[in-house]
Amino acid sequence: MSAQGEIPTTRLRDELDGRPGEDAHLVLRRVTVLDPVAGIDAVYDVVVRDGQVAALAAPGEADTEDAEVVEAEGLHAFPAFFDPHVHLRTPGHEHKEDVETGTRAAAAGGYCGILAMANTEPPVSTAAGISALREQARVGASVPVGFLATVTKGMEGAELTEMVELREAGALGFSDDGLPITDAGVMRRALQYQHLCGGNIALHEEDPRLSTGGAMHEGPVSAALGIGGIPSVSESTMVARDCALAAHESARIHIQHLSAAESVGIVRAAKATGVQISAEASPHHLCLTDEEVRTLDPHRFKMNPPIREERDRQALIEGLRDGTVECIATDHAPHQPEEKDVPFEQAAFGVTGLETAFAALHTELVLPGTIDLALLVERMAGGAEPFDLPRPTLAPGAEANVVLCDLGAEWTVGEDGYESRSANSWCAGRTLTGRVLMTVAAGQIAYRLRSFSLGVAS
Amino acid sequence: MKHLLSIEQLSREEIEAILDRAESFAEVGRRDIKKVPTLRGRTVVSLFYEASTRTSSSFDLAAKRLSADLVSVKAAGSSVEKGESLKDTIATLSAYDPAAIVIRHPYAGAAQMVAGWTTAGVVNAGDGKHEHPSQALLDVYTLRRRLGSLDGVRIWIVGDVLHSRVARSNLIAFERMGAEVTVCGPPTLIPRGIEELVCEVSYSLDGIEEADVVYALRMQKERMSESFVPSLREYAACFQIDSRRLHPRQLLMHPGPVNRGVELSGEAIDSPQSLIAEQVAAGLVVRMAILYELLAGGESSTPSTAGEGSRPTPIGTSA
Numbered sequence: 001m002s003a004q005g006e007i008p009t010t011r012l013r014d015e016l017d018g019r020p021g022e023d024a025h026l027v028l029r030r031v032t033v034l035d036p037v038a039g040i041d042a043v044y045d046v047v048v049r050d051g052q053v054a055a056l057a058a059p060g061e062a063d064t065e066d067a068e069v070v071e072a073e074g075l076h077a078f079p080a081f082f083d084p085h086v087h088l089r090t091p092g093h094e095h096k097e098d099v100e101t102g103t104r105a106a107a108a109g110g111y112c113g114i115l116a117m118a119n120t121e122p123p124v125s126t127a128a129g130i131s132a133l134r135e136q137a138r139v140g141a142s143v144p145v146g147f148l149a150t151v152t153k154g155m156e157g158a159e160l161t162e163m164v165e166l167r168e169a170g171a172l173g174f175s176d177d178g179l180p181i182t183d184a185g186v187m188r189r190a191l192q193y194q195h196l197c198g199g200n201i202a203l204h205e206e207d208p209r210l211s212t213g214g215a216m217h218e219g220p221v222s223a224a225l226g227i228g229g230i231p232s233v234s235e236s237t238m239v240a241r242d243c244a245l246a247a248h249e250s251a252r253i254h255i256q257h258l259s260a261a262e263s264v265g266i267v268r269a270a271k272a273t274g275v276q277i278s279a280e281a282s283p284h285h286l287c288l289t290d291e292e293v294r295t296l297d298p299h300r301f302k303m304n305p306p307i308r309e310e311r312d313r314q315a316l317i318e319g320l321r322d323g324t325v326e327c328i329a330t331d332h333a334p335h336q337p338e339e340k341d342v343p344f345e346q347a348a349f350g351v352t353g354l355e356t357a358f359a360a361l362h363t364e365l366v367l368p369g370t371i372d373l374a375l376l377v378e379r380m381a382g383g384a385e386p387f388d389l390p391r392p393t394l395a396p397g398a399e400a401n402v403v404l405c406d407l408g409a410e411w412t413v414g415e416d417g418y419e420s421r422s423a424n425s426w427c428a429g430r431t432l433t434g435r436v437l438m439t440v441a442a443g444q445i446a447y448r449l450r451s452f453s454l455g456v457a458s
Numbered sequence: 459m460k461h462l463l464s465i466e467q468l469s470r471e472e473i474e475a476i477l478d479r480a481e482s483f484a485e486v487g488r489r490d491i492k493k494v495p496t497l498r499g500r501t502v503v504s505l506f507y508e509a510s511t512r513t514s515s516s517f518d519l520a521a522k523r524l525s526a527d528l529v530s531v532k533a534a535g536s537s538v539e540k541g542e543s544l545k546d547t548i549a550t551l552s553a554y555d556p557a558a559i560v561i562r563h564p565y566a567g568a569a570q571m572v573a574g575w576t577t578a579g580v581v582n583a584g585d586g587k588h589e590h591p592s593q594a595l596l597d598v599y600t601l602r603r604r605l606g607s608l609d610g611v612r613i614w615i616v617g618d619v620l621h622s623r624v625a626r627s628n629l630i631a632f633e634r635m636g637a638e639v640t641v642c643g644p645p646t647l648i649p650r651g652i653e654e655l656v657c658e659v660s661y662s663l664d665g666i667e668e669a670d671v672v673y674a675l676r677m678q679k680e681r682m683s684e685s686f687v688p689s690l691r692e693y694a695a696c697f698q699i700d701s702r703r704l705h706p707r708q709l710l711m712h713p714g715p716v717n718r719g720v721e722l723s724g725e726a727i728d729s730p731q732s733l734i735a736e737q738v739a740a741g742l743v744v745r746m747a748i749l750y751e752l753l754a755g756g757e758s759s760t761p762s763t764a765g766e767g768s769r770p771t772p773i774g775t776s777a
Contacts, residue, residue: 218651
């Protein structure tokens with residue numbers, strides 16, 4: 001088998017931190033392999049050994065000696081997913097999530113790597129903070145994790161962190177996510193300083209002077225409900241500002257959780273003029289609209305940026321199609337019931353998404369024919385490259401990052417509980433089609449669905 | 459009807475049923491002894507997380523006139539101040555096995571959440587800027603008594619629509635009863651997207667002469683500091699309903715409390731066209747009707763026909 005894709009020279013296991021374990025020796029027999037970036041779309045025996053995709057053999061012909069064999073006829077293997085936007089809530093909010101539970105949730109969702117945000121308590125603003133988290137990941141992470149540091153000290157938006165030292169300590173990039181960097185001067189300095197320290201800067205785009213008091217998208221639904229609005233312009237004006245600054249400083253930025261149609265248009269235009277900019281969209285923004293908020297259910301439908309109108313959702317989908325949005329990111333934001341069992345306006349922002357992202361998008365966008373399966377698979381793994389990490393691929397010789405899915409399996413979200421410590425899934429109670437059966441991350445088996453039994457080599 | 463959480467949930471028929479019930483309670487109110495035994499032995503909890511005079515007092519009196527046992531809790535001075543969550547407060551009060559919980563809360567959806575936590579019937583007495591259904595019902599009741607019907611009646615709702623739960627509930631209720639509603643106020647106080655609800659939007663009083671009813675909203679002083687309007691003076695110059703702007707043919711309403719000299723001039727308040735006092739009176743009978751529908755609904759009787767079978771009987775009157 002000759003793959004078109006290049007085999008990355010770096011590996012997630014070297015670039016990120018995870019719990020060391022045994023390399024899997026696995027044969028996925030007669031599995032349908034789809035890796036659109038590598039140009040692979042056929043039935044093979046996938047052989048995983050020594051941390052690599054050792055071979056894509058003709059169906060039924062792989063050497064299975066000493067290997068765990070999975071009879072996978074009718075199932076699909078994709079490059080495992082990569083999520084550049086996860087809240088592990090550690091340190092400080094371990095009652096919501098920690099490195100262990102968050103990476104278990106990631107593994108259950110088919111992810112082989114994630115990036116953790118720095119808006120913890122205290123925020124990750126020091127080299128010591130980064131080092132402590134990396135140590136935790138080496139002890140307890142089911143999938144490799146990278147940690148971002150804050151752009152400004154304590155996320156206060158005023159002074160830059162020691163970005164060189166943070167990079168040396170292993171910060172994969174920088175973000176004040178959760179809060180915008182409101183001061184354009186500070187933003188500009190960070191972009192200038194990037195030429196010294198490197199590392200992408202991921203941006204939560206929101207002008208708080210336009211969004212304060214808001215709890216949902218501003219539009220006809222917020223008018224009907226009497227809930228303060230977060231207008232689309234609170235995002236798009238900041239996206240426009242930062243595109244202009246990045247262009248001016250020849251710097252590199254990553255726009256997080258795009259939600260408004262206007263923002264997509266601005267990113268598209270910036271890319272066309274050569275600005276070094278990448279962008280992500282979240283499954284809930286791709287699947288839901290503010291009509292859901294009429295239920296006043298903060299568990300599933302309160303997040304920031306908010307779910308917006310159908311025209312915004314369509315713009316995000318178009319952005320996925322044309323590459324304006326190169327990756328899907330969950331913005332997995334765990335919260336405990338006491339922060340959500342309160343009236344909508346009082347509830348915490350955020351929903352979990354790691355365990356359901358693929359199944360939800362497969363159900364809501366692929367099955368109805370809105371986007372192709374290949375596009376979804378490509379975008380689910382698109383979050384690595386903006387942070388200088390190798391894109392997961394099934395090309396032989398590459399690090400083994402594989403997700404095995406049953407695209408016909410129906411399941412009801414939450415029925416069997418969650419791997420995450422929190423249950424504020426926007427999919428709670430939904431029946432989804434498509435389920436992750438097994439995840440191989442950096443060569444190791446990170447997850448198996450409990451009810452999925454493995455065959456034994458004959 | 460198990461709960462009254464919003465006007466949005468009510469059909470025209472359901473609104474009319476409550477109003478008809480309120481009419482029969484109005485008759486009770488003209489008797490010497492204004493009490494009926496309908497809810498004897500049942501408990502009504504009234505739980506107010508916000509200041510209120512007329513809504514809380516009229517719900518309390520309504521419960522008493524229906525012979526219910528009343529527990530009235532104000533957030534100030536209760537364990538809410540000690541940090542108890544709404545959910546825990548409801549669990550605590552539910553231990554009294556109330557038949558109904560009347561709740562006012564500063565945030566949208568609170569009453570709906572409470573309905574999910576208790577077996578009691580829940581009445582929304584105002585949730586944030588979302589809805590205030592009992593106010594809308596008493597306003598429709600007041601207008602129906604005066605005009606007979608709201609079909610084709612042109613109503614202007616004037617003022618701070620953005621922050622008003624009364625505006626939202628009344629807009630829905632008036633439209634559902636066949637009226638044509640215009641909302642009017644400075645553009646900063648008209649919520650973006652309200653034009654997609656069934657109504658006209660006007661940013662000035664031009665054209666208000668076409669209205670049959672002018673419904674003015676309370677203008678809160680803190681809106682100035684938030685730059686919604688430059689000054690009360692300018693607001694009053696543009697939007698105050700005074701005797702010059704109010705045509706003798708038009709009716710005037712206001713949910714109270716009024717800022718005299720701001721949204722309404724003193725003359726307008728005291729003019730014969732003003733229905734403000736009638737609205738307050740209507741509040742009692744409409745809230746009796748709401749409690750009745752929730753707790754004794756399904757019985758088709760009217761309380762005015764005393765002494766027949768299980769129908770509500772005025773206490774102390776001989777059948």
